[in-house]
Amino acid sequence: MSAAASQPGTRRALRVVAALFSGLLLVLCFPKPHLSFLSVVALIPLLLAVVSEARRRWFFFYGYLTGAVFLAGTMPWLYGVMKLQERIQEDHVLRRRAASMGSLAGASMAIEATK
Numbered sequence: 741m742s743a744a745a746s747q748p749g750t751r752r753a754l755r756v757v758a759a760l761f762s763g764l765l766l767v768l769c770f771p772k773p774h775l776s777f778l779s780v781v782a783l784i785p786l787l788l789a790v791v792s793e794a795r796r797r798w799f800f801f802y803g804y805l806t807g808a809v810f811l812a813g814t815m816p817w818l819y820g821v822m823k824l825q826e827r828i829q830e831d832h833v834l835r836r837r838a839a840s841m842g843s844l845a846g847a848s849m850a851i852e853a854t855k
Contacts, residue, residue: 751792752793752798754789755789755792755793755798755802756789756802756805758785758786758788758789758802759785759786759789759801759802759803759805759806760805760806760809761785762782762783762784762785762786762789762806762809763786763805763806763807763808763809763810763813764809764813765778765781765782765785766778766779766782766783766806766809766810766813767809767810767813767814768782769782770813770814770817771817772816772817786802786803786806789802790802790803
């Protein structure tokens with residue numbers, strides 16, 4: 741280990757980088773890059789950062805950084821999925837309205853035919 745890597749601030753910076761890298765690996769597991777095999781090893785940098793940290797208050801910070809990178813990286817994918825779901829629901833509502841209008845028209849024609 742070099743003298744620079746043995747300083748506490750440098751070690752903490754390496755842990756922060758490991759947490760950020762873990763978040764990036766989690767983002768790469770999603771459909772667009774489709775590197776799902778990375779899901780097996782994506783949390784290892786975060787776990788190494790947490791295990792090597794002596795103070796518990798930093799555990800939350802490392803997890804927060806990983807989650808923030810993951811959320812920021814998957815937000816475009818999530819937005820696309822939600823827009824797709826919205827279109828599917830709109831189509832479903834329109835089909836139901838058309839079916840109900842068709843049944844109302846058929847019922848009114850049947851009533852008119854019985855008069």
